[in-house]
Amino acid sequence: MKQNRNTSENQQTKKPKNRKLTRGAMSILLTALFIAAVVLVNIILSVITDTHPLYIDVTENASYQLQKETKEYLDEVKEPVELYVLQKESDFESGDSSTYKYRVQANKLIHAIDNYSDNITLHYVDLAAEPTFTAPYTQVDWTKSHAVLVKSGELYRAVDLTDLFTFNQEQYSQYGTIVITGQKVEQALTTAIVNVTTKEKTKVTVLTGQGEQDLSAFTKLLENNAYEVETVSLLNESISDDSEFVIIYDPDVDLDDKAYETLTKWLDNDGKFGHNLFYFPNDQHELSDFPNLNALLADYGMEMQYGYIYENSENHVIPGANHYISIYDYGEDTAYTENLRNPSIPVVMMLTMPVTITDETMAKPLLKSSDKSFLFPRDMKEEDIKSFEPKTESLNGAAIGVRNDGKEGSKNSSVVVIGSYEAVTGNYLSSTAYNNAAYFVNLFNTLSNREDISVVIEGKDPSSKELGITSMNAILFPSILVRFVIPIAVLVIGLIIWIRRRHQ
Known part of the structure:
Protein backbone atom coordinates (compact mmCIF):
# COMPACT_ATOMS: atom_id res chain seq x y z
CA MET A 1 0.00 0.00 0.00
CA LYS A 2 2.81 2.32 0.93
CA GLN A 3 4.71 1.34 -2.20
CA ASN A 4 1.71 2.21 -4.43
CA ARG A 5 1.43 5.65 -2.80
CA ASN A 6 5.12 6.37 -3.52
CA THR A 7 4.75 5.29 -7.15
CA SER A 8 1.77 7.61 -7.63
CA GLU A 9 3.67 10.55 -6.13
CA ASN A 10 6.65 9.94 -8.44
CA GLN A 11 4.39 9.94 -11.47
CA GLN A 12 2.78 13.25 -10.39
CA THR A 13 6.24 14.79 -9.96
CA LYS A 14 7.33 13.75 -13.45
CA LYS A 15 4.30 15.30 -15.22
CA PRO A 16 5.20 18.96 -14.50
CA LYS A 17 8.81 18.28 -15.52
CA ASN A 18 7.62 16.73 -18.78
CA ARG A 19 5.39 19.74 -19.45
CA LYS A 20 8.34 22.12 -18.88
CA LEU A 21 10.51 20.08 -21.21
CA THR A 22 7.77 20.07 -23.85
CA ARG A 23 7.23 23.84 -23.57
CA GLY A 24 10.97 24.44 -23.74
CA ALA A 25 11.31 22.26 -26.79
CA MET A 26 8.42 24.05 -28.48
CA SER A 27 9.99 27.43 -27.69
CA ILE A 28 13.29 26.30 -29.13
CA LEU A 29 11.53 24.93 -32.21
CA LEU A 30 9.49 28.13 -32.73
CA THR A 31 12.58 30.28 -32.29
CA ALA A 32 14.49 28.10 -34.74
CA LEU A 33 11.62 28.39 -37.22
CA PHE A 34 11.56 32.19 -36.77
CA ILE A 35 15.29 32.40 -37.37
CA ALA A 36 15.07 30.11 -40.40
CA ALA A 37 12.20 32.19 -41.81
CA VAL A 38 14.12 35.42 -41.26
CA VAL A 39 17.21 34.01 -42.94
CA LEU A 40 15.13 32.72 -45.85
CA VAL A 41 13.34 36.06 -46.28
CA ASN A 42 16.66 37.89 -46.08
CA ILE A 43 18.18 35.65 -48.77
CA ILE A 44 15.16 36.15 -51.05
CA LEU A 45 15.21 39.91 -50.53
CA SER A 46 18.94 40.03 -51.17
CA VAL A 47 18.43 38.27 -54.50
CA ILE A 48 15.54 40.59 -55.41
CA THR A 49 17.40 43.76 -54.48
CA ASP A 50 20.33 42.75 -56.64
CA THR A 51 18.11 43.37 -59.68
CA HIS A 52 15.33 45.52 -58.17
CA PRO A 53 16.90 47.76 -55.50
CA LEU A 54 14.63 48.66 -52.64
CA TYR A 55 14.40 52.36 -51.94
CA ILE A 56 11.76 55.01 -51.47
CA ASP A 57 12.31 58.36 -53.18
CA VAL A 58 11.04 61.09 -50.87
CA THR A 59 12.90 63.98 -52.52
CA GLU A 60 10.68 66.94 -53.29
CA ASN A 61 11.18 66.72 -57.08
CA ALA A 62 11.30 62.88 -57.22
CA SER A 63 14.88 63.13 -58.44
CA TYR A 64 15.45 59.35 -58.28
CA GLN A 65 12.39 58.45 -60.34
CA LEU A 66 11.95 58.31 -64.11
CA GLN A 67 10.06 61.16 -65.67
CA LYS A 68 6.87 60.72 -67.65
CA GLU A 69 8.63 61.45 -70.96
CA THR A 70 11.24 58.76 -70.30
CA LYS A 71 8.57 56.17 -69.55
CA GLU A 72 6.76 57.05 -72.78
CA TYR A 73 9.93 56.43 -74.79
CA LEU A 74 10.70 53.19 -72.94
CA ASP A 75 7.16 51.94 -73.56
CA GLU A 76 8.03 51.91 -77.27
CA VAL A 77 11.10 49.70 -76.83
CA LYS A 78 10.21 46.37 -78.44
CA GLU A 79 13.68 45.01 -79.15
CA PRO A 80 16.11 43.59 -76.53
CA VAL A 81 18.55 46.27 -75.35
CA GLU A 82 21.70 45.75 -73.29
CA LEU A 83 23.09 48.51 -71.05
CA TYR A 84 26.75 48.03 -70.12
CA VAL A 85 28.02 50.40 -67.44
CA LEU A 86 31.77 50.35 -68.05
CA GLN A 87 32.81 50.22 -64.39
CA LYS A 88 32.14 48.26 -61.26
CA GLU A 89 29.00 49.64 -59.67
CA SER A 90 30.89 50.80 -56.57
CA ASP A 91 33.40 52.66 -58.75
CA PHE A 92 30.65 54.27 -60.83
CA GLU A 93 29.06 55.74 -57.71
CA SER A 94 32.34 56.90 -56.19
CA GLY A 95 33.43 60.53 -56.17
CA ASP A 96 34.21 63.47 -53.95
CA SER A 97 31.62 65.20 -51.79
CA SER A 98 30.49 67.50 -54.62
CA THR A 99 30.02 64.83 -57.31
CA TYR A 100 28.99 61.79 -55.25
CA LYS A 101 25.32 62.78 -55.10
CA TYR A 102 25.12 63.08 -58.90
CA ARG A 103 26.78 59.71 -59.43
CA VAL A 104 24.46 58.03 -56.94
CA GLN A 105 21.46 59.64 -58.63
CA ALA A 106 22.73 58.58 -62.04
CA ASN A 107 23.14 54.98 -60.92
CA LYS A 108 19.65 54.87 -59.42
CA LEU A 109 18.17 56.23 -62.65
CA ILE A 110 20.06 53.62 -64.68
CA HIS A 111 18.58 50.92 -62.44
CA ALA A 112 15.15 52.53 -62.85
CA ILE A 113 15.44 52.36 -66.65
CA ASP A 114 16.45 48.70 -66.39
CA ASN A 115 13.59 47.89 -64.02
CA TYR A 116 10.94 49.75 -66.04
CA SER A 117 11.31 47.80 -69.28
CA ASP A 118 11.42 44.01 -69.59
CA ASN A 119 13.34 44.48 -72.84
CA ILE A 120 16.27 46.25 -71.16
CA THR A 121 19.03 44.40 -69.30
CA LEU A 122 21.69 46.08 -67.18
CA HIS A 123 25.29 44.90 -66.72
CA TYR A 124 28.34 46.32 -64.98
CA VAL A 125 31.66 45.61 -66.69
CA ASP A 126 35.04 46.17 -65.07
CA LEU A 127 37.22 46.96 -68.08
CA ALA A 128 40.36 46.51 -66.01
CA ALA A 129 39.34 42.92 -65.28
CA GLU A 130 37.82 42.32 -68.74
CA PRO A 131 40.04 44.22 -71.22
CA THR A 132 38.81 42.16 -74.19
CA PHE A 133 35.22 43.39 -73.74
CA THR A 134 35.84 46.35 -76.06
CA ALA A 135 37.26 44.31 -78.94
CA PRO A 136 33.97 43.65 -80.86
CA TYR A 137 32.98 47.32 -80.80
CA THR A 138 35.37 48.62 -83.44
CA GLN A 139 33.38 51.77 -84.27
CA VAL A 140 33.84 53.17 -80.76
CA ASP A 141 36.81 55.41 -79.98
CA TRP A 142 37.93 53.78 -76.74
CA THR A 143 40.42 56.55 -75.99
CA LYS A 144 37.49 58.71 -74.85
CA SER A 145 35.86 58.64 -71.42
CA HIS A 146 32.91 56.42 -72.27
CA ALA A 147 30.66 55.52 -69.36
CA VAL A 148 27.97 53.27 -70.87
CA LEU A 149 27.65 51.10 -73.97
CA VAL A 150 24.10 50.65 -75.29
CA LYS A 151 23.55 47.71 -77.64
CA SER A 152 20.65 46.18 -79.54
CA GLY A 153 21.35 43.44 -82.05
CA GLU A 154 24.22 44.55 -84.27
CA LEU A 155 23.77 48.24 -83.44
CA TYR A 156 25.59 49.87 -80.54
CA ARG A 157 26.35 53.34 -79.23
CA ALA A 158 28.83 54.55 -76.62
CA VAL A 159 27.61 57.17 -74.16
CA ASP A 160 30.34 59.51 -72.95
CA LEU A 161 30.73 60.71 -69.39
CA THR A 162 30.00 64.23 -70.63
CA ASP A 163 26.74 62.94 -72.13
CA LEU A 164 25.59 61.62 -68.76
CA PHE A 165 26.54 64.70 -66.73
CA THR A 166 26.68 68.44 -67.10
CA PHE A 167 29.95 69.91 -65.94
CA ASN A 168 31.86 73.15 -65.42
CA GLN A 169 32.77 74.19 -68.97
CA GLU A 170 35.44 76.67 -67.89
CA GLN A 171 37.18 74.11 -65.69
CA TYR A 172 37.06 71.53 -68.48
CA SER A 173 38.35 73.84 -71.24
CA GLN A 174 41.18 75.30 -69.14
CA TYR A 175 42.39 72.28 -67.18
CA GLY A 176 40.74 69.28 -68.83
CA THR A 177 39.19 68.25 -65.50
CA ILE A 178 35.53 67.27 -65.23
CA VAL A 179 33.69 68.94 -62.36
CA ILE A 180 30.13 67.58 -62.38
CA THR A 181 27.36 70.14 -61.84
CA GLY A 182 24.30 68.08 -62.84
CA GLN A 183 23.10 64.95 -64.62
CA LYS A 184 21.21 64.17 -67.82
CA VAL A 185 21.09 60.38 -67.60
CA GLU A 186 17.54 59.95 -68.86
CA GLN A 187 18.21 62.13 -71.91
CA ALA A 188 21.52 60.44 -72.76
CA LEU A 189 20.43 56.81 -72.33
CA THR A 190 17.01 57.27 -73.92
CA THR A 191 18.51 58.87 -77.03
CA ALA A 192 21.05 56.04 -77.22
CA ILE A 193 18.26 53.46 -76.90
CA VAL A 194 16.24 55.21 -79.61
CA ASN A 195 19.34 55.19 -81.80
CA VAL A 196 20.15 51.49 -81.53
CA THR A 197 16.52 50.39 -81.89
CA THR A 198 15.84 52.51 -85.00
CA LYS A 199 16.84 50.33 -87.93
CA GLU A 200 16.23 52.78 -90.80
CA LYS A 201 17.81 56.21 -90.31
CA SER A 448 10.50 63.34 -93.44
CA ASN A 449 7.15 61.89 -92.32
CA ARG A 450 8.70 60.25 -89.28
CA GLU A 451 7.00 59.76 -85.96
CA ASP A 452 8.09 62.29 -83.34
CA ILE A 453 10.81 60.46 -81.45
CA SER A 454 12.66 63.61 -80.45
CA VAL A 455 14.18 63.11 -77.02
CA VAL A 456 14.42 66.18 -74.79
CA ILE A 457 14.30 65.35 -71.07
CA GLU A 458 15.37 67.67 -68.27
CA GLY A 459 17.73 66.35 -65.61
CA LYS A 460 16.72 66.75 -61.96
CA ASP A 461 18.88 68.03 -59.14
CA PRO A 462 19.26 65.53 -56.26
CA SER A 463 20.13 68.43 -53.95
CA SER A 464 16.54 69.68 -53.80
CA LYS A 465 14.62 69.56 -50.56
CA GLU A 466 13.64 66.25 -49.03
CA LEU A 467 10.44 65.48 -47.22
CA GLY A 468 11.77 64.76 -43.76
CA ILE A 469 14.97 62.78 -44.39
CA THR A 470 18.03 63.24 -46.55
CA SER A 471 18.28 61.90 -50.07
CA MET A 472 20.88 59.33 -49.07
CA ASN A 473 18.64 58.14 -46.24
CA ALA A 474 15.82 58.03 -48.76
CA ILE A 475 17.87 55.55 -50.74
CA LEU A 476 19.29 53.44 -47.91
CA PHE A 477 16.67 53.41 -45.15
CA PRO A 478 14.17 50.89 -46.60
CA SER A 479 16.93 48.43 -47.49
CA ILE A 480 18.44 48.68 -43.99
CA LEU A 481 14.98 48.27 -42.47
CA VAL A 482 14.26 45.04 -44.37
CA ARG A 483 17.73 43.51 -44.29
CA PHE A 484 18.79 44.32 -40.73
CA VAL A 485 16.27 46.05 -38.45
CA ILE A 486 13.35 43.66 -38.93
CA PRO A 487 15.45 40.44 -38.73
CA ILE A 488 17.25 41.63 -35.58
CA ALA A 489 13.97 42.71 -34.00
CA VAL A 490 12.41 39.30 -34.70
CA LEU A 491 15.46 37.54 -33.31
CA VAL A 492 15.47 39.62 -30.12
CA ILE A 493 11.73 39.09 -29.58
CA GLY A 494 12.16 35.36 -30.13
CA LEU A 495 15.01 35.17 -27.60
CA ILE A 496 13.01 37.13 -25.01
CA ILE A 497 10.05 34.79 -25.41
CA TRP A 498 12.29 31.74 -25.18
CA ILE A 499 14.10 32.99 -22.04
CA ARG A 500 10.85 33.90 -20.28
CA ARG A 501 9.32 30.53 -21.02
CA ARG A 502 12.55 28.76 -20.05
CA HIS A 503 12.32 30.18 -16.56
CA GLN A 504 8.62 29.64 -16.01
Missing part, protein backbone atom coordinates in the same frame (compact mmCIF):
# COMPACT_ATOMS: atom_id res chain seq x y z
CA THR A 202 17.08 59.31 -92.36
CA LYS A 203 20.20 60.78 -93.95
CA VAL A 204 21.14 64.46 -93.57
CA THR A 205 23.90 66.11 -95.63
CA VAL A 206 25.76 69.14 -94.26
CA LEU A 207 27.46 71.17 -96.98
CA THR A 208 31.04 72.30 -96.35
CA GLY A 209 33.60 74.32 -98.26
CA GLN A 210 31.89 77.71 -97.91
CA GLY A 211 33.47 78.91 -94.68
CA GLU A 212 30.67 77.56 -92.50
CA GLN A 213 30.53 77.89 -88.71
CA ASP A 214 30.61 74.93 -86.31
CA LEU A 215 27.34 72.99 -86.39
CA SER A 216 28.39 70.11 -84.12
CA ALA A 217 25.78 70.77 -81.42
CA PHE A 218 22.95 70.47 -83.94
CA THR A 219 24.37 67.50 -85.85
CA LYS A 220 24.86 65.66 -82.55
CA LEU A 221 21.22 66.39 -81.68
CA LEU A 222 20.14 64.93 -85.02
CA GLU A 223 22.33 61.86 -84.55
CA ASN A 224 20.91 61.35 -81.07
CA ASN A 225 17.48 61.30 -82.66
CA ALA A 226 18.33 58.56 -85.16
CA TYR A 227 19.44 60.69 -88.12
CA GLU A 228 22.54 59.77 -90.09
CA VAL A 229 24.66 62.86 -90.76
CA GLU A 230 27.27 63.19 -93.53
CA THR A 231 29.39 66.16 -94.63
CA VAL A 232 29.86 66.90 -98.33
CA SER A 233 31.74 69.57 -100.25
CA LEU A 234 30.10 70.23 -103.60
CA LEU A 235 33.50 71.28 -104.93
CA ASN A 236 34.56 67.65 -105.31
CA GLU A 237 31.76 65.47 -103.90
CA SER A 238 28.10 64.81 -104.54
CA ILE A 239 25.07 64.52 -102.28
CA SER A 240 24.16 60.92 -101.46
CA ASP A 241 21.26 59.54 -103.48
CA ASP A 242 19.39 58.58 -100.32
CA SER A 243 19.86 61.89 -98.50
CA GLU A 244 16.57 63.63 -97.69
CA PHE A 245 18.02 66.81 -96.15
CA VAL A 246 20.76 69.31 -96.99
CA ILE A 247 21.92 71.95 -94.50
CA ILE A 248 23.71 75.16 -95.49
CA TYR A 249 24.85 76.75 -92.24
CA ASP A 250 26.09 80.33 -91.98
CA PRO A 251 28.17 80.29 -95.19
CA ASP A 252 30.90 82.88 -95.62
CA VAL A 253 30.69 82.75 -99.42
CA ASP A 254 27.91 82.18 -101.93
CA LEU A 255 27.23 78.99 -103.86
CA ASP A 256 29.02 78.93 -107.19
CA ASP A 257 26.94 78.39 -110.32
CA LYS A 258 27.67 74.65 -110.42
CA ALA A 259 26.64 74.15 -106.79
CA TYR A 260 23.49 76.20 -107.34
CA GLU A 261 22.55 74.02 -110.31
CA THR A 262 23.32 70.87 -108.30
CA LEU A 263 21.01 71.94 -105.47
CA THR A 264 18.12 73.00 -107.69
CA LYS A 265 18.26 69.66 -109.51
CA TRP A 266 18.51 67.81 -106.20
CA LEU A 267 15.43 69.62 -104.88
CA ASP A 268 13.51 68.85 -108.11
CA ASN A 269 14.62 65.18 -107.85
CA ASP A 270 13.65 64.43 -111.49
CA GLY A 271 10.14 65.68 -110.78
CA LYS A 272 9.69 63.33 -107.80
CA PHE A 273 10.55 66.02 -105.22
CA GLY A 274 10.72 64.76 -101.58
CA HIS A 275 13.89 66.66 -100.61
CA ASN A 276 14.41 69.41 -98.01
CA LEU A 277 16.99 72.20 -97.75
CA PHE A 278 17.69 74.08 -94.48
CA TYR A 279 19.42 77.44 -94.86
CA PHE A 280 20.87 79.49 -92.01
CA PRO A 281 22.08 82.78 -93.58
CA ASN A 282 25.22 84.67 -92.66
CA ASP A 283 24.44 88.05 -91.07
CA GLN A 284 27.90 89.57 -91.52
CA HIS A 285 27.74 90.17 -95.29
CA GLU A 286 25.64 92.23 -97.65
CA LEU A 287 22.74 90.30 -99.16
CA SER A 288 24.15 91.16 -102.58
CA ASP A 289 27.13 88.92 -101.75
CA PHE A 290 24.87 85.85 -102.10
CA PRO A 291 23.09 86.08 -105.50
CA ASN A 292 22.76 82.34 -106.02
CA LEU A 293 21.41 81.65 -102.53
CA ASN A 294 19.01 84.58 -102.97
CA ALA A 295 17.84 83.06 -106.26
CA LEU A 296 17.29 79.72 -104.56
CA LEU A 297 15.07 81.36 -101.94
CA ALA A 298 13.20 83.29 -104.62
CA ASP A 299 12.39 79.99 -106.37
CA TYR A 300 10.51 79.05 -103.18
CA GLY A 301 8.73 82.38 -102.60
CA MET A 302 11.04 83.98 -100.00
CA GLU A 303 13.75 86.60 -99.60
CA MET A 304 15.93 87.88 -96.77
CA GLN A 305 15.91 91.39 -95.30
CA TYR A 306 19.15 93.07 -94.33
CA GLY A 307 18.96 93.81 -90.62
CA TYR A 308 17.81 92.33 -87.31
CA ILE A 309 14.43 91.86 -85.66
CA TYR A 310 14.19 94.29 -82.73
CA GLU A 311 11.56 92.99 -80.27
CA ASN A 312 9.64 95.56 -78.24
CA SER A 313 7.05 93.35 -76.55
CA GLU A 314 7.68 92.74 -72.85
CA ASN A 315 6.17 89.28 -73.22
CA HIS A 316 8.71 88.35 -75.88
CA VAL A 317 11.96 89.85 -74.57
CA ILE A 318 14.09 87.57 -72.39
CA PRO A 319 14.52 89.12 -68.91
CA GLY A 320 17.98 90.63 -68.58
CA ALA A 321 18.70 90.31 -72.31
CA ASN A 322 18.72 92.91 -75.05
CA HIS A 323 15.96 93.39 -77.61
CA TYR A 324 17.73 91.28 -80.23
CA ILE A 325 17.26 88.11 -78.15
CA SER A 326 13.61 87.18 -77.97
CA ILE A 327 10.82 84.62 -77.93
CA TYR A 328 9.18 83.71 -81.24
CA ASP A 329 5.59 82.59 -81.72
CA TYR A 330 4.80 79.52 -83.80
CA GLY A 331 3.26 80.08 -87.22
CA GLU A 332 -0.43 79.54 -87.88
CA ASP A 333 0.10 76.27 -89.77
CA THR A 334 -0.16 73.66 -87.01
CA ALA A 335 1.22 70.91 -89.27
CA TYR A 336 4.70 71.86 -88.08
CA THR A 337 3.88 71.98 -84.36
CA GLU A 338 1.09 69.46 -83.73
CA ASN A 339 3.55 66.74 -82.72
CA LEU A 340 5.48 68.91 -80.28
CA ARG A 341 5.28 67.38 -76.82
CA ASN A 342 5.14 70.77 -75.11
CA PRO A 343 4.19 73.62 -77.48
CA SER A 344 3.82 76.00 -74.53
CA ILE A 345 7.63 76.23 -74.29
CA PRO A 346 8.94 78.92 -76.67
CA VAL A 347 11.66 78.99 -79.29
CA VAL A 348 14.27 81.69 -78.65
CA MET A 349 16.56 83.24 -81.26
CA MET A 350 19.05 86.11 -81.35
CA LEU A 351 20.30 88.48 -84.06
CA THR A 352 17.55 87.22 -86.33
CA MET A 353 17.32 88.36 -89.94
CA PRO A 354 13.68 88.66 -91.11
CA VAL A 355 12.39 86.42 -93.89
CA THR A 356 9.92 88.09 -96.25
CA ILE A 357 7.37 85.92 -98.04
CA THR A 358 7.09 87.00 -101.68
CA ASP A 359 4.73 84.24 -102.84
CA GLU A 360 2.11 83.09 -100.35
CA THR A 361 1.07 80.20 -102.59
CA MET A 362 4.43 78.56 -101.90
CA ALA A 363 5.74 79.99 -98.60
CA LYS A 364 4.45 80.50 -95.08
CA PRO A 365 5.84 81.60 -91.69
CA LEU A 366 7.23 79.08 -89.19
CA LEU A 367 8.31 81.45 -86.40
CA LYS A 368 7.07 85.02 -85.92
CA SER A 369 7.91 87.99 -83.72
CA SER A 370 5.25 90.06 -81.96
CA ASP A 371 3.47 92.91 -83.77
CA LYS A 372 5.48 95.36 -81.66
CA SER A 373 8.78 94.42 -83.26
CA PHE A 374 10.51 96.15 -86.16
CA LEU A 375 13.40 95.76 -88.56
CA PHE A 376 16.56 97.49 -87.42
CA PRO A 377 18.70 97.96 -90.57
CA ARG A 378 22.18 96.57 -90.16
CA ASP A 379 23.76 99.31 -92.25
CA MET A 380 22.16 102.18 -90.34
CA LYS A 381 24.65 104.91 -89.48
CA GLU A 382 24.90 106.23 -85.95
CA GLU A 383 23.86 109.76 -86.97
CA ASP A 384 20.65 108.36 -88.51
CA ILE A 385 19.45 106.53 -85.39
CA LYS A 386 17.81 109.61 -83.79
CA SER A 387 15.68 110.28 -86.86
CA PHE A 388 14.85 106.61 -87.40
CA GLU A 389 11.10 105.95 -87.35
CA PRO A 390 10.57 102.18 -87.22
CA LYS A 391 7.52 100.44 -88.59
CA THR A 392 6.21 98.01 -85.98
CA GLU A 393 4.87 94.74 -87.37
CA SER A 394 5.10 91.00 -86.92
CA LEU A 395 8.18 89.73 -88.74
CA ASN A 396 9.11 86.20 -89.78
CA GLY A 397 12.10 84.74 -87.96
CA ALA A 398 11.78 81.53 -89.96
CA ALA A 399 9.75 80.45 -92.98
CA ILE A 400 9.25 77.51 -95.32
CA GLY A 401 8.69 77.38 -99.07
CA VAL A 402 7.20 74.27 -100.67
CA ARG A 403 7.06 73.02 -104.25
CA ASN A 404 5.57 69.88 -105.81
CA ASP A 405 4.20 68.62 -109.12
CA GLY A 406 0.67 69.76 -108.27
CA LYS A 407 -0.76 66.26 -108.19
CA GLU A 408 -2.76 65.08 -105.20
CA GLY A 409 -0.73 62.92 -102.84
CA SER A 410 2.61 63.85 -104.42
CA LYS A 411 5.70 64.58 -102.34
CA ASN A 412 6.93 68.09 -101.54
CA SER A 413 10.38 69.58 -101.72
CA SER A 414 10.94 72.32 -99.17
CA VAL A 415 13.37 75.13 -98.46
CA VAL A 416 13.43 76.20 -94.79
CA VAL A 417 15.07 79.49 -93.87
CA ILE A 418 16.04 80.12 -90.23
CA GLY A 419 16.96 83.80 -89.79
CA SER A 420 19.28 83.15 -86.84
CA TYR A 421 22.16 80.71 -87.07
CA GLU A 422 22.47 81.04 -83.28
CA ALA A 423 19.14 79.21 -82.89
CA VAL A 424 20.84 75.82 -83.21
CA THR A 425 23.98 76.48 -81.19
CA GLY A 426 24.71 74.58 -78.00
CA ASN A 427 23.48 77.25 -75.57
CA TYR A 428 19.99 77.28 -77.06
CA LEU A 429 19.70 73.57 -77.83
CA SER A 430 20.80 72.47 -74.36
CA SER A 431 18.48 74.78 -72.41
CA THR A 432 15.25 73.10 -71.29
CA ALA A 433 13.77 76.58 -70.78
CA TYR A 434 13.64 76.87 -74.58
CA ASN A 435 11.98 74.57 -77.10
CA ASN A 436 14.68 74.94 -79.76
CA ALA A 437 15.91 71.33 -79.65
CA ALA A 438 12.45 69.77 -79.66
CA TYR A 439 11.10 72.18 -82.27
CA PHE A 440 13.83 71.73 -84.87
CA VAL A 441 13.97 67.94 -84.46
CA ASN A 442 10.18 67.85 -84.77
CA LEU A 443 10.46 69.96 -87.93
CA PHE A 444 12.86 67.40 -89.43
CA ASN A 445 10.55 64.58 -88.35
CA THR A 446 7.52 66.27 -89.90
CA LEU A 447 9.22 66.93 -93.24
